[in-house]
């Protein structure tokens with residue numbers, strides 16, 4: 001039984017656990033281990049992991065989700081790089097917690113605009129982003145290949 005889910009900043013030691021989620025969830029669009037390790041270790045980025053703790057059994061915490069922000073200090077902009085939650089942990093508020101924590105970090109880095117890109121056929125994610133104040137600003141037709149699915153660019157912030 002899960003007692004709590006705790007968010008903490010990821011380190012490169014978390015990359016194998018992140019990739020265990022990334023690879024099946026994003027399949028053909030999954031990042032490589034090397035690309036993920038580069039981003040997680042980049043000080044311009046901020047990655048979180050969500051860990052499920054089973055204190056009663058004294059078990060090791062398990063990574064059940066992660067999310068990443070790119071927001072170089074001084075740039076004024078941030079980008080949501082990625083977010084994923086294990087299927088069995090979805091629809092219980094974890095995605096929202098991860099996104100809210102990334103937006104707090106973007107604010108702490110003085111980013112006044114935050115951008116993200118999402119597949120047009122991902123209504124669950126789009127509704128999460130819209131509920132957090134993101135608005136669609138552009139569409140890249142057929143961006144995701146080979147299926148030819150559009151990419152929706154969304155922005156939250158300053159000059160909406």
Ligand SMILES: CC(C)(COP(=O)(O)OP(=O)(O)OC[C@H]1O[C@@H](n2cnc3c(N)ncnc32)[C@H](O)[C@@H]1OP(=O)(O)O)[C@@H](O)C(=O)NCCC(=O)NCCS
Pocket residue numbers: 025082083084085086089090091092093094095096097117118119122123124125127128131
């Ligand atoms: C997108 C994702 C991270 C959301 O995580 P989650 O933990 O399920 O999100 P939450 O439970 O916090 O739900 C947030 C919002 O999503 C929407 N949502 C949740 N469950 C939903 C469902 N079953 N169907 C449709 N929308 C749903 C609602 O708007 C919800 O808002 P609410 O909190 O007011 O109910 C998760 O679905 C996921 O990992 N998907 C696969 C990877 C992916 O697509 N990443 C995004 C790439 S851009």
